[in-house]
Amino acid sequence: MEEMLKAQELSKTFKLSKKQQKLEKTTTKTKTAVDRLSFSAYRGEVFGLLGPNGAGKTTTLRMLATLIRPDTGDAVIEGSSIITDPNGVRSKIAFLTSELKLEEFFTPDYLFDFFSELHGVAPAERDERKRRLFGRFGISDFAGVKVANLSTGMKQKVSLVISMVHDPQTIIFDEPTNGLDVITARVVTDFLQELKAEGRTIIVSTHIFSLIEKICDRVGIIVSGKMAVCDTLENLTAEKSLEDKFFDIYAEMEGKVL
Amino acid sequence: MITIMKKEFARFFGDKRMVFSTVLLPGLMIYVLYSFMGSAIADQFMTAADHVYEIHTVNLPDSLASLKSQQDLEVIEADLADVEPLKSQIEAQETELLVVFPEGFDEKVAAYDSLTSQETAPLVEIYYNSVFTESGTAYDTVCGILEQYETSMANKFDVNADAAKRYDMATEREMTGQFFSMLLPMLLMSFLFSACLSIAPESIAGEKERGTIATLLVTPVKRSELATGKILSLSVIGLLGGVSSFIGTMLAIPKMLGGAAGGSMDAGVYGGMDYVMTLLVILSTVLVIIGVISILSGFAKSVKEAGALATPLMIIVMVVGVMSMFGDGAPSATYLYLIPFYNSVQCLNGIFSFSALPVNLAVTIGCNIAYTMIMAALLAKIFDSEKIMYI
Ligand SMILES: Nc1ncnc2c1ncn2[C@@H]1O[C@H](COP(=O)(O)OP(=O)(O)O)[C@@H](O)[C@H]1O
Ligand SMILES: [Mg+2]
Numbered sequence: 076m077e078e079m080l081k082a083q084e085l086s087k088t089f090k091l092s093k094k095q096q097k098l099e100k101t102t103t104k105t106k107t108a109v110d111r112l113s114f115s116a117y118r119g120e121v122f123g124l125l126g127p128n129g130a131g132k133t134t135t136l137r138m139l140a141t142l143i144r145p146d147t148g149d150a151v152i153e154g155s156s157i158i159t160d161p162n163g164v165r166s167k168i169a170f171l172t173s174e175l176k177l178e179e180f181f182t183p184d185y186l187f188d189f190f191s192e193l194h195g196v197a198p199a200e201r202d203e204r205k206r207r208l209f210g211r212f213g214i215s216d217f218a219g220v221k222v223a224n225l226s227t228g229m230k231q232k233v234s235l236v237i238s239m240v241h242d243p244q245t246i247i248f249d250e251p252t253n254g255l256d257v258i259t260a261r262v263v264t265d266f267l268q269e270l271k272a273e274g275r276t277i278i279v280s281t282h283i284f285s286l287i288e289k290i291c292d293r294v295g296i297i298v299s300g301k302m303a304v305c306d307t308l309e310n311l312t313a314e315k316s317l318e319d320k321f322f323d324i325y326a327e328m329e330g331k332v333l
Numbered sequence: 334m335i336t337i338m339k340k341e342f343a344r345f346f347g348d349k350r351m352v353f354s355t356v357l358l359p360g361l362m363i364y365v366l367y368s369f370m371g372s373a374i375a376d377q378f379m380t381a382a383d384h385v386y387e388i389h390t391v392n393l394p395d396s397l398a399s400l401k402s403q404q405d406l407e408v409i410e411a412d413l414a415d416v417e418p419l420k421s422q423i424e425a426q427e428t429e430l431l432v433v434f435p436e437g438f439d440e441k442v443a444a445y446d447s448l449t450s451q452e453t454a455p456l457v458e459i460y461y462n463s464v465f466t467e468s469g470t471a472y473d474t475v476c477g478i479l480e481q482y483e484t485s486m487a488n489k490f491d492v493n494a495d496a497a498k499r500y501d502m503a504t505e506r507e508m509t510g511q512f513f514s515m516l517l518p519m520l521l522m523s524f525l526f527s528a529c530l531s532i533a534p535e536s537i538a539g540e541k542e543r544g545t546i547a548t549l550l551v552t553p554v555k556r557s558e559l560a561t562g563k564i565l566s567l568s569v570i571g572l573l574g575g576v577s578s579f580i581g582t583m584l585a586i587p588k589m590l591g592g593a594a595g596g597s598m599d600a601g602v603y604g605g606m607d608y609v610m611t612l613l614v615i616l617s618t619v620l621v622i623i624g625v626i627s628i629l630s631g632f633a634k635s636v637k638e639a640g641a642l643a644t645p646l647m648i649i650v651m652v653v654g655v656m657s658m659f660g661d662g663a664p665s666a667t668y669l670y671l672i673p674f675y676n677s678v679q680c681l682n683g684i685f686s687f688s689a690l691p692v693n694l695a696v697t698i699g700c701n702i703a704y705t706m707i708m709a710a711l712l713a714k715i716f717d718s719e720k721i722m723y724i
Contacts, residue, residue, distance in 0.1 A: 163553075
């Protein structure tokens with residue numbers, strides 16, 4: 076198995092402002108969102124980070140996507156370190172979350188070209204890829220319509236397509252089905268499985284058990300920023316359902332913490 | 334970087350409404366507003382050229398019978414008894430002027446000697462209403478005629494009487510220079526600033542607010558290129574907005590000053606070199622303005638907040654501009670030209686009054702470019718700072 080991503084001892088502590096302290100109902104000035112987290116992902120698999128809200132999933136993925144820097148630890152994606160070669164990482168991955176938006180003023184066609192250019196994709200390659208991806212997602216008819224005028228589902232598909240302009244081998248997706256209607260959610264999960272079949276590596280985070288059961292090969296369960304368990308879905312669900320297993324682990328972890 | 338710039342331009346020029354409201358509208362507004370103001374002022378303080386003034390006189394002396402032959406005056410002789418009713422008519426703006434001469438005016442004037450006389454000089458009383466434009470003008474006209482008559486009686490010498498000669502040695506060029514150098518730096522600076530303020534916060538704080546900049550930050554585009562690309566393209570757009578306002582002003586100034594005064598103010602006194610220098614100075618100034626607003630926008634969480642942050646700066650710039658209106662020309666000390674905004678204002682002042690020193694222009698432009706580069710680097714740091722970008 077080829078290791079595509081290796082995260083080692085990633086930690087991230089945020090300083091909390093007065094406002095955030097109130098919001099979190101705490102008097103401590105810092106919050107450790109991710110605590111010495113390590114895991115690996117291999118070529119051709121879907122790796123899922125499972126955890127409740129506030130567990131540190133988004134923070135972890137943002138570190139992997141080089142949007143924020145870990146306080147300690149490092150991660151290497153396809154040979155590029157997020158610390159020493161963030162631009163190398165950026166050119167190898169696709170990062171998708173509902174927080175990253177497209178400029179609504181532009182058309183999918185323009186945005187595809189724009190991001191291709193930022194990634195340094197040659198025009199011929201770009202056009203071929205655009206035709207294929209737009210066709211695959213039924214965007215072709217809307218290629219000249221401003222994103223602002225597209226339906227939510229169509230916007231999500233465009234985001235997905237735009238993130239693939241540079242044909243990345245590693246796809247990092249935070250809460251892939253959050254806020255999507257069932258049809259678009261289905262389109263997204265189908266696409267993730269297609270990408271996996273093409274031999275790409277996919278890392279998703281979610282708090283939805285069924286999504287993990289449906290698409291993941293291996294799962295890391297995060298509780299309070301720590302990796303509680305990291306194993307194949309098969310092993311985790313050998314004796315009981317993923318949900319029951321999760322609550323066993325959760326109780327055990329929280330018991331230790333409290 | 335080119336890609337970023339292209340996108341910014343596509344964003345801006347693709348949006349007809351935005352082009353209209355930031356580039357065309359300000360210039361058009363200023364032109365229409367100033368022209369309107371000019372003609373309104375003219376209406377307010379000028380009377381029609383062919384207006385005939387209604388002038389009532391009491392005891393009109395023979396020596397001034399010439400008043401009757403004045404084209405624009407209609408002289409109506411009245412009695413002393415009419416004085417009070419006429420005064421109320423003037424008060425009610427029903428008639429324009431009442432001139433009361435003392436009885437036997439000509440004899441009294443002839444008998445009066447300012448050196449030896451024990452009595453006061455003969456008194457002519459003119460009743461008028463200064464709020465009533467026609468009345469005020471009639472007053473000025475009649476006063477002028479009377480003064481001229483008085484002078485002609487005791488003329489010992491004249492001052493500047495040769496109408497064909499030029500006595501004011503200031504050239505038209507210098508007068509224009511003085512006028513423009515007082516007004517334009519301030520106007521230009523505020524136009525440029527408000528043009529920049531209408532685009533930069535939108536492009537930086539706005540993208541941050543809408544989460545579109547994070548999408549750019551996960552691509553391998555260098556932060557420094559993103560920052561430079563944004564600053565350069567926004568500067569070009571800001572410049573267009575500022576220049577449009579400027580053209581509007583230049584076209585409106587003659588209208589605002591009215592025919593007479595406007596005639597001697599001619600932007601034609603400036604040569605190509607002056608325009609090139611002006612353009613260079615404002616270009617470098619726009620870079621600085623965009624740089625500063627971009628950085629403030631980078632820190633701001635929303636477009637609104639960015640606007641609020643930049644407002645105090647706008648006030649400072651305006652104050653610097655207004656100060657130059659009352660200073661005595663551009664200072665020559667070069668170190669003063671290291672101060673951003675102040676240097677631009679003083680350079681423009683210098684250019685318009687034909688007294689700009691090349692070294693100070695060079696220092697200003699050089700400094701402004703250097704400041705912009707520093708600010709671009711700072712903006713790149715801001716884009717790279719998770720604390721500022723994702724809260
Ligand atoms: N920028 C930040 N400043 C302060 N605290 C933060 C910040 N980002 C995340 N956190 C905190 O870190 C914890 C983990 O958040 P997150 O990674 O978003 O969790 P998840 O995605 O698993 O729901 C939460 O308690 C959250 O409040
Ligand atoms: Mg999250």
